[in-house]
Amino acid sequence: MEDIPDRRARRNAETKAEILGIALDVMAEEGVAGLSMATVARRLGVRPPSLYKYFASRHAVYDALFKRGQEGYLAAVGTPGEEGLRGVGASLEAGARWIMDNQVLAQLLFWRPVPGFTPSPESYAPAQDIHRHFAALIGQAVERGELHPDAAGEEGLDLVASLISGAITQQLANQPGVTYEQGRFTRLVPRLSAVFAAVYPPP
Incomplete structure (x- = not known):
């Protein structure tokens, strides 16, 4: 009982x-x-x-939602199970699909629309795991000779984040009501890993 x-x-x-x-x-x-x-x-x-x-407050609700969203996004990008450059592409696509299915949470996570709201360290922790996930995939790609070693630096990780956020921002700004498959900009997501590789070609 x-x-x-x-x-x-x-x-x-x-x-x-x-x-x-x-x-x-x-x-x-x-x-x-x-x-x-x-x-x-x-x-x-x-x-x-x-x-x-x-x-305790409205921001506490935002904080709980931020944690829920980051955990959901982390689970999505980690689902494909691919490695190296292929894994980068698969994770970007899985993350983009999650964003299209969770647009309200995605706004809170990636565009910070609430003045004065800063997530707590506990709620932000999954975001650091996401960063480490992509760092590991890029590191594997470097070891395999798929990317230049510079890709594994912070600038490379920033570029990956910028590539996906740019495509998704354009999608949500112009066609928020369509599916991932129908999106004018989400259909570019599978090409982002090739763009990244073109910036950091192997030696």
Whole structure:
């Protein structure tokens, strides 16, 4: 039989998840920066002060969503299981697909639309894992002779991030309502690893 503390912890976790789900709906309707705790409380069927038992502030809700989003993006880019330059391309494509399926969270993660919001170290930790994931793939590509050793430096990692963010930013700015396959700019994503290799050709 479930203990009372365990039951309370489960209910607490379920309520937090429900709050975050409602918050995402509000952000989708009002813009990411338009999140209102009063609106979330009304949709949850409670008074606004009750929300603060679960999240200390509006920014705490953003922080929890930021962590959820980074974990989701990390899981996506790590799914293909490819190595080297092929792995870079597969991870970029998997990440782009995740972004197209999670556009509200992606705005919070990659475009920082909320004035004054800075993620906590705990919530930002998965982003560092993503950085290490791509660094490992590029390192493998260098070892295989697919890329110049300079590709494994910080400038190379910055270029990879810029290539994918540029394509996705153009896509969401111009065609946010289409699928990954239909996108004018997402269809360029499979070519990004070749662009990266052209900048850092093997010696």
